[in-house]
Amino acid sequence: xxxxxxxxxxxxxxxxxxxxLLRMPYELSRKNYKAASRIFEQHRDATLKDLKNSxxxxxxxxxAPKALSDLDAMISRLQTLKRKxxxxxxxxxxxxxxxxxxxxxxxxxxxxxxxxxxxYDEWSxxxxxxxxxxxxxxSGYGESAxxxxxxxxxxxxxxxxxxxxxxxxxxxxRKGQPKAALLxxxxxxxxxxxxxxxxxxxxxxxxxxxxxxxxxxxxxMEATMYxxxxxxxxxDTNFAIRAAGLLAFPPDTPAEPxxxxxxxxxxxxxxxxxxxxxxxxFSLPPRPLLHIALSAGxxxxxxxxxxxxxxxxxxxxxxxTTSVCPICSTELNTLARNVPYAHHTKSHxxxxxxxxxxxxxxxxxxxxxxxxxxxxxxGKIKDPRDPMGTxxxxxxxxxxxxx
Amino acid sequence: xxxxxxxxxxxxxxxxxDKTIGDVQATIDLLVNxxxxxxxxxxxxxxxxxxxxxxxxxxxxxxxADLSEIHTALSEYGKALPKASKDKPFPTAxxxxxxxxxxxxxxxxxxxxxxxxxxxxxxTFIAEANSHPPHTAAIPDTSSGLSxxxxxxxxxxxxxxxxxxxxxxxxEMYHIxxxxxxxxxxxxxxxxxxxxSAxxxxxxxxxxxxxxxxxxxCLFLGVAPxxxxxxxxxxxxxxxxxxxxxxxxxxxxxQARYGREIQQLLGALAFHQNLSDSxxxxxxxxxxxxxxxxxxFTREFCSLLGLSADSPLYIAATAGxxxxxxxxxxxxxxxxxxTEWTTVHELPVPTPxxxxxxxxxxxxxxxxxxxxxxxxxxxxxxxxHVIAKESLDRISKGARFKCPYCPSExxxxxxxxxxx
Numbered sequence: 001x002x003x004x005x006x007x008x009x010x011x012x013x014x015x016x017x018x019x020x021l022l023r024m025p026y027e028l029s030r031k032n033y034k035a036a037s038r039i040f041e042q043h044r045d046a047t048l049k050d051l052k053n054s055x056x057x058x059x060x061x062x063x064a065p066k067a068l069s070d071l072d073a074m075i076s077r078l079q080t081l082k083r084k085x086x087x088x089x090x091x092x093x094x095x096x097x098x099x100x101x102x103x104x105x106x107x108x109x110x111x112x113x114x115x116x117x118x119x120y121d122e123w124s125x126x127x128x129x130x131x132x133x134x135x136x137x138x139s140g141y142g143e144s145a146x147x148x149x150x151x152x153x154x155x156x157x158x159x160x161x162x163x164x165x166x167x168x169x170x171x172x173x174r175k176g177q178p179k180a181a182l183l184x185x186x187x188x189x190x191x192x193x194x195x196x197x198x199x200x201x202x203x204x205x206x207x208x209x210x211x212x213x214x215x216x217x218x219x220x221m222e223a224t225m226y227x228x229x230x231x232x233x234x235x236d237t238n239f240a241i242r243a244a245g246l247l248a249f250p251p252d253t254p255a256e257p258x259x260x261x262x263x264x265x266x267x268x269x270x271x272x273x274x275x276x277x278x279x280x281x282f283s284l285p286p287r288p289l290l291h292i293a294l295s296a297g298x299x300x301x302x303x304x305x306x307x308x309x310x311x312x313x314x315x316x317x318x319x320x321t322t323s324v325c326p327i328c329s330t331e332l333n334t335l336a337r338n339v340p341y342a343h344h345t346k347s348h349x350x351x352x353x354x355x356x357x358x359x360x361x362x363x364x365x366x367x368x369x370x371x372x373x374x375x376x377x378x379g380k381i382k383d384p385r386d387p388m389g390t391x392x393x394x395x396x397x398x399x400x401x402x403x
Numbered sequence: 404x405x406x407x408x409x410x411x412x413x414x415x416x417x418x419x420x421d422k423t424i425g426d427v428q429a430t431i432d433l434l435v436n437x438x439x440x441x442x443x444x445x446x447x448x449x450x451x452x453x454x455x456x457x458x459x460x461x462x463x464x465x466x467x468a469d470l471s472e473i474h475t476a477l478s479e480y481g482k483a484l485p486k487a488s489k490d491k492p493f494p495t496a497x498x499x500x501x502x503x504x505x506x507x508x509x510x511x512x513x514x515x516x517x518x519x520x521x522x523x524x525x526x527t528f529i530a531e532a533n534s535h536p537p538h539t540a541a542i543p544d545t546s547s548g549l550s551x552x553x554x555x556x557x558x559x560x561x562x563x564x565x566x567x568x569x570x571x572x573x574x575e576m577y578h579i580x581x582x583x584x585x586x587x588x589x590x591x592x593x594x595x596x597x598x599x600s601a602x603x604x605x606x607x608x609x610x611x612x613x614x615x616x617x618x619x620x621c622l623f624l625g626v627a628p629x630x631x632x633x634x635x636x637x638x639x640x641x642x643x644x645x646x647x648x649x650x651x652x653x654x655x656x657x658q659a660r661y662g663r664e665i666q667q668l669l670g671a672l673a674f675h676q677n678l679s680d681s682x683x684x685x686x687x688x689x690x691x692x693x694x695x696x697x698x699x700f701t702r703e704f705c706s707l708l709g710l711s712a713d714s715p716l717y718i719a720a721t722a723g724x725x726x727x728x729x730x731x732x733x734x735x736x737x738x739x740x741x742t743e744w745t746t747v748h749e750l751p752v753p754t755p756x757x758x759x760x761x762x763x764x765x766x767x768x769x770x771x772x773x774x775x776x777x778x779x780x781x782x783x784x785x786x787x788h789v790i791a792k793e794s795l796d797r798i799s800k801g802a803r804f805k806c807p808y809c810p811s812e813x814x815x816x817x818x819x820x821x822x823x
Contacts, residue, residue, distance in 0.1 A: 058449035
């Protein structure tokens with residue numbers, strides 16, 4: 001049977017919530033690399049083509065000044081390439097510094113012998129700060145996140161910029177502006193194709209819908225062209241057909257699916273879709289890490305007593321011999337109401353339990369300590385929950401057997 | 404983790420664009436040389452450009468090779484990565500009680516920030532949360548009967564929720580704590596303890612006396628607060644006398660409860676010249692005293708506010724991280740076996756936690772192996788054995804019955820409800 005308590009720390013399994021920590025820099029590195037090779041290929045192809053053209057031109061009709069100006073153009077193009085690459089290298093160095101700090105942070109956990117160690121406590125506090133920053137960023141509270149990360153000195157361990165950018169695009173979609181999102185799609189075209197994302201089509205469809213909504217003939221023509229260019233390539237032919245169908249229905253149509261397509265709730269849907277796509281592209285979990293950790297934690301800590309009518313003896317705010325349970329504390333009490341409580345297979349009570357005439361059970365040692373501190377008269381015992389109440393005779397305190 | 408660290412170092416070295424940039428520069432140099440050749444000999448322009456093509460192409464190939472080396476380094480690192488994270492273990496969103504209550508989570512965070520003394524971040528957060536209230540996720544509300552329509556941000560703003568006073572409270576707490584820790588100044592703490600004297604005493608807390616005692620010890624040893632208040636001169640010889648004065652004015656109310664300790668303290672006065680050889684030496688050992696007093700002060704302070712001493716958010720997140728591996732394993736097994744988890748109110752597996760994270764006593768009925776709840780409370784039979792009410796009803800069927808753990812017999816009506 002499993003023991004109710006453990007202090008064993010297994011770092012391998014313990015690092016569940018921390019995978020995005022290493023994933024994110026890796027994805028950023030890859031993105032960086034892809035940007036570098038794309039830029040390089042563009043510049044190379046253009047340069048080689050120009051070089052060939054001007055060589056041909058020079059061979060057929062030698063013209064030194066023309067050749068020189070061609071060369072100058074090529075040189076300045078390559079210099080641009082070099083500058084862009086240097087910028088990317090700058091970014092890459094930052095990413096690697098982050099990676100290093102994160103690996104070091106995770107590595108610390110491997111040096112900690114047990115869960116009861118003070119070092120684990122410290123490590124766990126840093127983790128909480130990370131989770132908080134993650135939560136703040138996902139909720140769009142960028143400034144708070146930045147400030148917290150700065151005060152705690154964990155900037156290398158959190159991805160503030162990526163999330164702030166993501167939130168900015170998300171908000172712009174909520175406001176009905178697809179431009180930023182489309183730019184982002186263009187930036188990540190290859191990666192999006194790989195995960196078979198529909199995001200760009202959905203965004204284009206929305207733009208198309210907006211054009212039709214105007215009802216202006218000129219706009220309708222444009223919309224048709226737009227649809228041919230951007231919507232037709234969709235794998236599912238019905239997608240384009242449905243879009244074409246929109247032309248026949250006015251924006252206030254009650255007919256489905258067109259009603260849904262015209263609905264302004266589509267922007268909200270797009271915003272959600274964008275965030276989903278963004279997170280899966282960077283291997284970020286869809287939910288805030290804090291939620292995952294908290295819901296597990298609330299359950300593990302919760303007991304049937306935490307929302308009970310009768311206040312428990314083993315924990316209460318009235319006596320200084322016990323500490324207040326975090327689930328019973330104001331912050332989390334309401335939140336914890338809906339989670340299941342922890343499963344226990346064994347009773348877990350204080351040593352040598354005794355019962356008072358009012359039915360309350362305490363460890364005899366704690367009861368003695370408490371009564372000594374409040375200065376109960378000798379031979380009498382007071383209930384720590386009710387220090388002002390009656391004092392019982394010591395003989396009324398009975399031993400109780402709990403297996 | 405060690406290997407990953409090595410892989411990262413490798414990547415940092417091989418993944419750098421420096422070499423690529425160098426080779427781009429080499430290409431530029433080729434062009435510049437050609438340009439120079441054309442300037443010196445304008446007639447050869449055509450030839451120069453024609454012969455330039457192959458070297459430039461080759462130079463570009465070198466750049467390309469540099470880039471693909473980076474690619475190799477990246478994919479090697481990528482292969483090393485997933486080892487640290489074998490399966491995709493994030494719990495699914497099914498049983499998420501939190502997403503539907505973003506404002507409660509926000510409140511918990513705001514309170515956490517306040518109690519951690521991060522007042523700056525807290526006020527930024529409250530302002531930001533006010534201007535962008537959370538988007539409630541489109542997950543069905545798990546809390547039908549819950550009346551949490553209260554918008555805490557609003558409450559925070561008009562101060563109807565305890566926020567303002569809470570912030571002030573924690574502000575006070577941090578002021579007192581910093582006096583204690585940084586300046587070794589007991590003044591503010593003693594004032595606070597005197598103010599709350601009655602309630603502290605009822606709780607059985609000896610904080611107030613502890614503070615006075617530490618003050619006495621400091622006076623006795625002539626230890627001045629670190630900020631160097633003038634009234635505490637470094638004059639050692641005066642120490643015991645001052646301490647005596649202090650004891651006379653302050654110890655009287657504690658005479659009843661702490662008579663013995665006070666006697667000990669005063670007894671030490673006689674040994675003031677050779678304290679280190681006296682039996683009182685341990686009483687005057689103050690190394691850890693400051694930290695002890697600070698911890699005990701934090702605990703009392705938070706308890707009076709009805710809050711736990713350590714941030715609940717911190718404890719819950721820590722407990723969560725400890726319990727997660729078990730829960731993830733469970734989730735995987737359930738997926739494999741396609742079974743459902745039927746006990747909605749209770750986790751199906753034990754999630755062991757370290758002892759300092761266990762707060763309540765747990766009663767598991769030895770007969771039914773179920774945890775006691777409000778509806779099924781623990782009952783004590785006259786022999787002192789305790790079982791759950793449902794078990795008791797089942798065994799006794801209303802008539803006289805034998806205790807399942809000892810030979811004694813009793814009637815169900817003789818069993819008494821107990822509270823753990």
